[in-house]
Amino acid sequence: MNKALSILVVDDSRDMLELIRRQLQELGLNPFISDTVMDGIDILESSQIDLLITDLNMPEVGGEQLIRYASEHFPKLPILVITGYPSIDSAVNVMKMGALEYLIKPFTFDELEYALNSILSDIIKPHKTDDDESLDNFQGIIGASPKMQNLFRSIKRTQSNTATILISGESGTGKELIARAVHYSGDYSSSPFVPVNCGAIPDQLLESELFGHLKGSFTGAISDKTGFFQAANGGTLFLDEISNTSLEVQAKLLRAIQEKEVTMLGSTKSQKVKVRIIAATNVNIQDLIAQGKFREDLFYRLNVISIEVPPLRQRDGDILTLVKFFNKKFSQENSKPKLKFERNVLTALKNYAWPGNVRELENFIQRLVIMHDNTITMEEIPDYMKSRPVEIESTTTLTLKEVEKKYILKVLAANDNNKTKTAKILGIDRKTLREKLK
Numbered sequence: 273m274n275k276a277l278s279i280l281v282v283d284d285s286r287d288m289l290e291l292i293r294r295q296l297q298e299l300g301l302n303p304f305i306s307d308t309v310m311d312g313i314d315i316l317e318s319s320q321i322d323l324l325i326t327d328l329n330m331p332e333v334g335g336e337q338l339i340r341y342a343s344e345h346f347p348k349l350p351i352l353v354i355t356g357y358p359s360i361d362s363a364v365n366v367m368k369m370g371a372l373e374y375l376i377k378p379f380t381f382d383e384l385e386y387a388l389n390s391i392l393s394d395i396i397k398p399h400k401t402d403d404d405e406s407l408d409n410f411q412g413i414i415g416a417s418p419k420m421q422n423l424f425r426s427i428k429r430t431q432s433n434t435a436t437i438l439i440s441g442e443s444g445t446g447k448e449l450i451a452r453a454v455h456y457s458g459d460y461s462s463s464p465f466v467p468v469n470c471g472a473i474p475d476q477l478l479e480s481e482l483f484g485h486l487k488g489s490f491t492g493a494i495s496d497k498t499g500f501f502q503a504a505n506g507g508t509l510f511l512d513e514i515s516n517t518s519l520e521v522q523a524k525l526l527r528a529i530q531e532k533e534v535t536m537l538g539s540t541k542s543q544k545v546k547v548r549i550i551a552a553t554n555v556n557i558q559d560l561i562a563q564g565k566f567r568e569d570l571f572y573r574l575n576v577i578s579i580e581v582p583p584l585r586q587r588d589g590d591i592l593t594l595v596k597f598f599n600k601k602f603s604q605e606n607s608k609p610k611l612k613f614e615r616n617v618l619t620a621l622k623n624y625a626w627p628g629n630v631r632e633l634e635n636f637i638q639r640l641v642i643m644h645d646n647t648i649t650m651e652e653i654p655d656y657m658k659s660r661p662v663e664i665e666s667t668t669t670l671t672l673k674e675v676e677k678k679y680i681l682k683v684l685a686a687n688d689n690n691k692t693k694t695a696k697i698l699g700i701d702r703k704t705l706r707e708k709l710k
């Protein structure tokens with residue numbers, strides 16, 4: 273076991289402190305809490321702290337000062353900033369002062385764990401040696417299947433350069449995990465990793481969030497504000513759900529990437545930035561280009577290195593490894609014994625199509641761990657996970673086309689002619705299914 277790492281949390285809200293304290297304890301970490309910056313500094317000086325988590329807006333002395341103090345006196349101390357939405361701008365500033373990651377309040381337990389995982393990757397991450405099976409994993413990404421091994425090889429090839437990367441894959445396949453792995457395994461891993469969920473920020477705001485703005489550049493711009501690009505300088509900007517950007521923002525992104533410089537809203541001067549861009553999408557950008565919703569030139573700029581994350585159902589052997597991995601993870605987190613699975617249950621899980629991919633599997637195992645104590649039998653498995661008819665009478669007279677036809681019709685029949693479900697199980701999209709049915 274690792275020695276429990278000590279984490280100092282500074283926030284003026286006692287509720288927040290209590291919440292985080294409990295969550296850190298659940299993760300096996302040793303929390304110290306303080307509701308003022310001054311007390312926080314005392315703790316930093318008197319105790320061996322391994323990570324600082326701090327709020328920004330606090331009465332009297334604010335979080336920025338604490339960060340400045342910490343980066344001066346404890347330059348190696350990793351810092352995680354937690355902040356409410358209105359002060360994103362200062363969050364961006366503090367990244368420059370030495371904070372490694374930030375979380376926007378309110379955040380979930382998973383998000384906190386995720387951020388901690390990135391910062392303290394050695395301690396919460398599963399260890400190869402302490403399991404009975406050797407887990408083939410790269411930076412905490414499980415994947416021994418040939419497709420995932422290929423993907424790990426592509427990631428390794430990105431390490432010593434800063435070429436732009438486009439990660440595509442269905443929802444829940446691990447795109448964000450991969451983006452972080454690219455950053456944290458690369459040459460600039462000590463520089464900031466700045467994630468931006470382009471789908472979650474309203475379009476009018478996105479531009480000023482990305483590039484920053486000057487005071488007075490629009491109504492509501494009450495002070496200067498640096499953007500995500502500037503915050504990510506020297507490191508990685510992760511543009512998640514890139515397909516959700518307007519054509520207008522796309523044009524500006526294109527310019528920023530091409531010229532390697534950005535202009536704050538309301539400013540006439542541009543600033544040079546050195547940022548690796550990783551973009552992610554779970555929709556097919558080519559389709560959007562065809563519909564005139566995505567700029568083709570931006571697509572080519574982003575797609576310099578293309579990483580396609582395979583859906584879970586195409587990763588031979590990984591499903592059961594992931595079941596084991598999440599079984600272990602959630603039983604530890606919940607202080608419960610590891611579940612056992614009947615053989616036919618494992619077969620069902622292996623054959624299920626997992627339309628929600630790894631996230632669906634993760635949630636499913638988490639629920640099982642919480643709800644059950646002993647062996648999982650078919651009774652605990654929902655029906656929709658069982659319906660996968662695979663038997664086709666063995667024969668040597670059918671052509672491949674005929675087998676395909678028979679198989680499609682069988683799956684369709686077994687799923688009450690539900691085309692969406694059938695397409696998912698077959699691993700094709702609905703359009704392809706419709707064409708094949710014709």
Ligand SMILES: Nc1ncnc2c1ncn2[C@@H]1O[C@H](COP(=O)(O)OP(=O)(O)OP(=O)(O)O)[C@@H](O)[C@H]1O
Pocket residue numbers: 412413414415441442443444445446447448449450554630631634
């Ligand atoms: N290969 C893997 N090994 C271990 N955990 C994984 C793996 N892939 C994904 N996960 C976990 O599954 C969840 C979903 O992953 P992630 O958020 O990276 O997916 P995503 O592709 O970004 O999804 P979305 O398109 O919905 O944003 C996360 O909790 C992540 O830690």
Ligand SMILES: [Mg+2]
Pocket residue numbers: 447448512
């Ligand atoms: Mg994602």
